[in-house]
Amino acid sequence: MPKKFIAKWMPNPETLKDHKHLKMFGERLHNQNLWSLNRHSAPGAFAVGLFVAWIPIPFQMVLSAALAMVFKVNIPIAVALVWLTNPFTMPLLFYVAYLLGSQILGQEPQAFHFEASLAWLQASLNTYGPALILGSVVLAFASALFGYLTINNLWKYSIMFKWQQRKNRGKSKQT
Template identity: 55%
Template sequence: MPKKFLKRLMPDPGTLKNNKYLKLLGSRLHDNNLWNLNRQSAAGAFAVGLFCAWLPIPFQMLVAALFAMFFRVNLPLSAALVWLTNPLTMGPLFYFAYRLGSFLLNRPHHYKHFELSLSWLSSAMSSAAPPFLLGCIVMATVSAATGYMVIHGLWRWTVAKRWKQRRQNRL
């Protein structure tokens, strides 16, 4: 895992700890596990960040930060990963989640007509909400599990590769 690269991207913990708005979180923010970058904290941060990226709610970064504090994983990495769903990618990703939910619930996934009215929007959302939310939860769970396993595996592979190189250099 490119630990040096990730460390350069992360903000300074001292600056964040002294931020007047973040002082509301108290001593929980001073937990070293939130700022360390090791195999467990990075893999857990990917799981938290990717899970929160699929939540169709505002303030995803805040939710990811709270989850990171609860699970004691790397906070900056967790908060940064929610930007997987940014204004450019949100539409296609959430449409995919809706299509997945429609498939899992065995429901039709398209509307015959479009009307720009509040009544049409409320009826469309009432029928689209269950498949959309199911698709988001399934994708959040799959993404979190996959992200955790991939980062954990990459980290172990990188460490094993470095040990092998050290061993060969000594001979």
């Protein structure tokens, strides 16, 4: 696992704990698992971050940080991963979620016409909302499971690879 690479980009936990907006979380932020990279906190953080990235709501980073605290996984990784859905990727990703939701519900996808009005927003929530939410939740669970299993297996294989290297070095010293 590229632990050193990830650790280099992570913020300092002490700085974040003393941040004026984060002090409201008090002692909850002092849990070491929220800031360390280990084989438990990293896969869980990927699961949380990828799950929240698919949920079509504002303030995804706040939800991701809250869930990371609940599940006691790495906060910086969980929060960073929600940026997979950024202003550039969001339209395509949520369109895919809408298409998947429409297919699951057995509906024909509706043509999309934007209007800047409250009436259009209400009508769109009724028309597009159920399929978008269903597709988003399905993709959120699938992505979370995929991310967790992938990082967990990469971590496991990385450890096995290091042990094999140590074993091989020990053999070469004996000869």
